[in-house]
Structures are given as C-alpha cells and as structure tokens.
Amino acid sequence: MILPPPVTLTSGHTASIQEDRWVNGAIELVIDGTPQSHVNLGDPSDLFFEYMRRIGHVIDLFRTPGAPISALHLGGGAFSLPRYVEATRPGSRQQVIELESALVELVRAAAPLPKRASIRVRHGDAREVLGKLPAGMHGAMDLVVVDIFAGSQTPAHVSSVEFYEVVRPLLTPDGLVVVNAADGKGLPFVRGQLATLKSLFSEVVAIAEPQVLKGRRYGNVVIVASNGAAGSPESELDWLPRLLAGGPHPARMLADRELAELIGTTKPVTDATAVDSPAPSPGIFGA
Numbered sequence: 001m002i003l004p005p006p007v008t009l010t011s012g013h014t015a016s017i018q019e020d021r022w023v024n025g026a027i028e029l030v031i032d033g034t035p036q037s038h039v040n041l042g043d044p045s046d047l048f049f050e051y052m053r054r055i056g057h058v059i060d061l062f063r064t065p066g067a068p069i070s071a072l073h074l075g076g077g078a079f080s081l082p083r084y085v086e087a088t089r090p091g092s093r094q095q096v097i098e099l100e101s102a103l104v105e106l107v108r109a110a111a112p113l114p115k116r117a118s119i120r121v122r123h124g125d126a127r128e129v130l131g132k133l134p135a136g137m138h139g140a141m142d143l144v145v146v147d148i149f150a151g152s153q154t155p156a157h158v159s160s161v162e163f164y165e166v167v168r169p170l171l172t173p174d175g176l177v178v179v180n181a182a183d184g185k186g187l188p189f190v191r192g193q194l195a196t197l198k199s200l201f202s203e204v205v206a207i208a209e210p211q212v213l214k215g216r217r218y219g220n221v222v223i224v225a226s227n228g229a230a231g232s233p234e235s236e237l238d239w240l241p242r243l244l245a246g247g248p249h250p251a252r253m254l255a256d257r258e259l260a261e262l263i264g265t266t267k268p269v270t271d272a273t274a275v276d277s278p279a280p281s282p283g284i285f286g287a
Contacts, residue, residue: 003027004109007102013151015103017078017110023048027110029078029103034152034280037078039111044083050248051220054207055145055178056084057243058224062176063142068092072141072170074126074158075148078107079119086117094119095137097126099150126158130166141170147180154181156274159193164200168227177201177225182277184218189277191266193223194259199268201225203237205255206262207244213252213262218280 006016013032020026020038026048029037038048047053059081063069068091073082076098085092094117098104101123113119122129126148144167148158157163167177177197183190190206197204204225212219226237237255244251254262267273 001025001027004106007106009100009102011100011150015100015106017106020048027078029107031149032151036149037080037107039078039080039083041111044080044087044114047080047084049220050209051180051222052080052084053246053248054222054243054251055081055180056088057246058176058178058222058240059085059143060088060246061239061242063089066090069142070094070140070172071143071145072137073097073145073147074130074167075146076104076107076121077147078111079113081145081147082117082119083114086114086119092118095122096120097122097124097129099123099125127163127166130170133170138169139172142172142175144170144175144177145180146177149182150276152182152279154189154277156276157271159189159196159277160269160271160274161196161199162271164196168200171227174226174228177223179223179225181221181223182219182280183212183215183221184278184280185215187213187215187221187262188266189275190221190223191263192269195263195266196268197223197225198259198263202227204259205237205240205253206259207240207251207253209248210250210252213254218278 003017006014015031018028025042026040028035040046047056071094073096076096082094181190181193206221206223208221211217
C-alpha cells in the first residue's frame with residue numbers, strides 16, 4: 001500500500017496515515033503519536049476503537065435498521081463514522097465539519113470516500129461553521145456526533161453550554177447528540193460535559209469501560225443526550241441497554257441516579273469556565 005507523506009496541520013500537529021499491522025487492508029490516522037481514527041478499507045462497517053464501536057451501536061439501534069438518516073459529524077478524522085453510516089444505512093445524508101483542510105486532503109488521498117455516498121465536508125472551526133449553517137438544517141438532524149480533538153485534546157470552546165446551545169436546534173424532536181469525551185483520573189472533564197448536557201437535554205447517559213467510569217484510568221466515555229420525541233410518554237433511550245450487550249465488554253451505562261451521583265456538585269461548563277480536556281499520559285498509546 002502506497003501512503004501519502006505526513007502533513008503539518010495549522011495547529012502545528014503532525015498527521016500521518018499508517019498501515020494497520022494487524023488488520024489487512026486497514027489504515028490508521030495518527031496525530032503526534034496519538035491514534036485518532038481507524039478505517040478498514042475492505043469493510044467500513046468494522047469499527048476498531050472501542051468508543052467507535054459503542055457509537056456504532058447507537059447508530060444501529062436508534063432508528064429502523066438500515067434506514068437512511070441525516071447525520072452531522074463535528075470532527076472528521078479519517079471519516080470512520082460517516083463511512084460506517086453509509087455502509088450500514090445507505091442513502092443517508094451526512095455532513096462533516098473539519099477544521100484542518102490538509103487533514104481532509106491527506107485522508108482522501110489514502111482512503112477516498114465512497115463515490116455514491118452523500119457526504120459533504122464543510123471546512124472550518126466547528127462552532128463557527130455551526131452558526132452559519134443554512135436554515136434548512138435546523139430541526140433536520142437525526143444525529144449529531146461531537147468528536148472534536150486538537151491533537152489529543154478537546155478544545156475548551158466546543159465543550160460549553162453556549163456551544164451545545166448552537167447544536168441543539170439542529171436536531172429533530174427525537175434526535176440524538178453523541179459526544180466522545182476523553183478523560184483521566186477523577187473524570188473532571190467528563191463530569192463537566194455531563195452537567196452541561198444535563199442542563200440542556202432531558203435524557204443523558206454515559207457509557208464506557210467500568211474502570212474509566214470510576215475515574216481510575218484514562219479512556220473514552222460516550223455520552224448520549226436527547227430531548228425525546230415530542231409528546232411521547234416513553235424514554236427515547238429505552239433501547240440503550242441493548243447497546244451494552246453488543247460490546248465491547250466489559251461496559252457500564254450510567255443513567256438517572258447513578259449519573260447524578262457521578263455529576264455530583266459539578267456545574268455546567270460555560271465559555272467563562274471551559275478548559276481543554278486533559279492530555280493522555282506520554283506513552284499511553286504505545287507511541
């Protein structure tokens with residue numbers, strides 16, 4: 001496999017595409033030694049990272065299997081999730097907002113997007129671009145995935161109440177926001193995200209490996225938030241326990257009382273109090 005050379009992003013980080021040594025025909029997007037995305041070119045429905053697989057289960061379960069959806073992805077990476085949606089829900093309408101144009105070009109050179117896929121890429125800072133989206137997108141998104149990283153950290157300005165207040169109007173009445181939040185000991189960033197989303201959405205859950213949810217080690221927590229279907233007496237997230245059965249194992253889901261206990265006295269994050277997510281310890285990814 002001939003791969004394009006690494007590129008330097010506007011942030012100063014170095015992005016490269018590397019072959020997966022263990023999965024034939026698969027590639028990884030690596031930024032400054034941190035694996036960001038994994039794509040199985042022969043089978044885009046094969047999601048490698050644990051948190052990606054959990055998000056994949058959300059995508060599978062929250063609508064009629066195989067039916068097209070409207071999805072907005074904040075953060076492009078190697079387009080693993082847009083490729084997954086197209087593979088499992090062909091005909092879906094998707095848009096991706098990605099800050100780094102050089103990253104998009106790098107990924108497309110190594111792994112072009114499916115020609116028939118309806119995937120539009122908008123370039124720029126996610127928060128700025130969200131404020132300029134056409135009116136027709138408001139109330140039209142079944143799914144918004146927030147997976148924004150600058151290197152190995154989520155920037156502060158895409159973690160606040162003010163940021164999610166721009167995201168919320170884009171959703172259908174029963175649409176979902178799915179957030180990938182990476183955190184370490186004590187989960188201060190995750191708890192802030194949970195408190196923030198809980199202040200804006202009626203239903204919020206957190207899903208991860210148990211030791212991560214206990215704040216004992218660095219890892220990814222998948223947060224799912226919804227305001228439910230208008231007028232529906234049932235929870236829009238009643239199907240979520242089935243997600244745990246699909247793996248990866250082990251896994252826990254926190255909701256209701258357990259979620260409130262994790263949040264504790266943590267206040268919603270505002271622009272005035274927001275901070276970047278913590279960086280992983282050196283060598284955590286074996287780089």
